[in-house]
């Protein structure tokens with residue numbers, strides 16, 4: 548089935564597990580997810596599916612995915628801006644590359660809020676990921692207060708601009724627009740709100756890296772995405788997938804989100 552997004556971008560449905568599921572639970576989860584998608588004859592070429600487990604799960608997920616030749620991609624939830632050295636507790640991007648991580652989430656609002664990650668740190672982490680050959684999935688989004696005082700696009704666009712300065716032309720990267728007020732709240736943005744900000748983000752990429760980069764870059768929406776609201780987002784011209792938190796922890800729910808093309812027309 549052809550992609551429903553424009554620009555020839557392959558949609559990406561990404562599950563951010565946050566600090567949930569240990570490595571044994573991760574193996575069982577990824578196995579079940581693969582079976583669920585296979586049973587439903589999911590076309591992985593048409594819609595890419597990725598999971599983002601905790602660091603300690605990654606080696607197990609790598610072994611399962613490579614051993615069983617699964618088409619599910621995976622990545623980490625964070626990365627150090629440094630390549631090696633005296634940074635206790637940190638994980639370097641080359642380590643993720645060694646684990647065959649396709650992606651790494653950078654600048655999730657929980658990292659920005661709980662761990663004081665600034666736009667500059669997000670930019671440095673983005674550069675580190677790209678340097679190691681891991682595709683950064685850069686999260687941007689406004690708080691409820693930002694929304695009220697500055698509108699929806701101003702903060703995400705400003706955050707993205709700083710990250711874009713660290714991205715060499717021709718690099719593959721993904722942007723996730725995640726309004727902070729929508730994360731884990733059960734109150735998703737409307738598809739129209741998501742489209743409006745995704746378009747502003749795409750225009751910003753065009754300004755900084757050119758039209759080709761803007762057309763090629765996938766922009767996801769994240770914030771209380773579920774199987775019953777994904778279709779509305781995926782109908783939007785500039786929304787190329789979803790970053791899913793809570794609903795990514797339920798195999799059948801996440802599988803249904805990944806198979807949104809079955810219900811996008813209803």
Ligand code: PEP
Pocket residue numbers: 563725729730731732733769770771772790791792793794
């Ligand atoms: C997230 O944490 O990235 C997220 C989108 O969470 P949720 O889907 O639970 O709102």
